[in-house]
Amino acid sequence: MIEVQHVTKRYGRVTAVDDVSFRVEKGEILGFLGPNGAGKTTTMRILTGYMPASEGKALIAGYDVFTHPLEAKRRTGYLPETPPLYPDMTVREYLDFVSRIKAVPPAERKTRVTNVMARAHIADMADRHCSKLSKGYRQRVGLAQALIHNPDVLILDEPTAGLDPKQIIETRQLIRSLAGDHTIVLSTHILPEVAQTCQRVVIINKGRVVAVDTPDNLTSRLKGAETMFVQVDAPGADAGGALATIPGVSRVVAADGATPGAFEVESERGTDVRRELARTIVNRGWGLLELRPMRMSLEEIFLQVTTDETAQEPARVAEETQEAAGE
């Protein structure tokens, strides 16, 4: 449905997007993940026909956005980073205006406006001026605007930015419910959002695509080995040494923190050592307090693929994680 082929965008000497290619199949939700300034917005602007690419091409439903802009735009709904609202129009007037310029047939305009207002939960604000709306409502009016002509493709630039936790959950549900009928590309720098909403992720950094995969695959692919977290109650015994002798275990290290008896047990990829671990511990008469696989979180993957000096970053990411976890 969407095809981006070797797209490059230069502003003077600065290369904002460098040879980006990806495809989005019909009905799919693709997450566009990257730090601020990575080129997400630029790529989306090229996809929506707002600006042309310096090189390469983008296709929407088979139409080149540069050579056949009207056909492509008719099939695209776009929510820019700042919702493009006219402050002196009411929500209803605004949506009516958008329906006109998006080529909605005159007879259908009224029902389309009512429908999208219901869908985006803004019906109660229909006669309020856009300038008087809260950030959350502005965002939802922006989303309603993108849906008004029932486009095949939805391009959403940070659709949950500035929303409160409840609104974020509602917006994500709305987006998920739109998949299937619509093909969606959404950008975000909030990692859990991608894991929760998207079927596929494109990670972009400094204008280049650094990874494309499903959130699950990314998680496992980027890990060389399986790691188990084990906590045993074995006073006085060398539990770590004992665990290391189990076949398949490649390395045992004491886990971070002061908890005694906590270990990270690494095993070769593809071998499941959980049964052996449990048996060994129980046979020795120790207490098995905790045993769980440690998966690399998206945060870690993200850092791994987007930064060279991981050490500087965790603080910032931790903040964001907390923000997101607050949902």
Add this chain to the structure above:
Amino acid sequence: MNSVRNVFAIAGKELRSYFASPMGYILIGLFALLFGMFFRVYLTMFAEQSQRMAMGGGTANVNEMLIRGVFHNVAIIILFIMPMVTMRTYAEEKRSGTIELLLTSPITDLQIILGKFLGAMGLFAAMLVVTAIDIAILFRLGNPELKPVLTGYLGLLLMGGCFLSVGLLISSLTKNQIVAGVMTFAVFLMLWIVNWFADSLGPTGREIVNYLSITEHLDDFTKGILDTKHIVYYASFITFGLFLTAKSVDSERWRG
């Protein structure tokens, strides 16, 4: 059909935005006030003169001595008012980000520009309609000729269109509507006074400068003469202004 609909959608939006804020009413009121002041000045002058001429046995021509003079001075009003009409058209859309909505909608740049131009023309037409009250008073109390009044209004509309197309172009060059307004005013002033230099330029230079001056072409309209030469001039001026606006919008797109 569809493209006409798009143009009118934009024009309607523009017109509504003038009247959704006090801006539209203020501009119309200001225009009516200034027009009224010129009207009053010329009326007093006309009254004195017609009295003098009546003593000599002749009659003064209302069209020649009153209406024409007032129409010529509309150029001055336009000079001050039009920058305020056009300054926000593009600049505001760029600042608030709504330009992203327009440029990603299935409409062409030309449709957007024409829509904005028509919207501004609509506001200008509303201004002229209000001034018709003053002229109507003359028709009630005297008997001016109708034709020069109608052609005069047509001339004003076309001349206003020229200024609007320049204003639109300048607004498309910046994000800041104050900058757009000031620049537009400066350019209007230059366009207005360009023929003041005409006399110092020798015969050929004078011809050229007079031809280029927007206000010079109004004269025949106010006399009741419809000359294709002037209509072509105004129409091509407007077309050129809108064409440059289209180029400016397009180059903005490439620069990002």
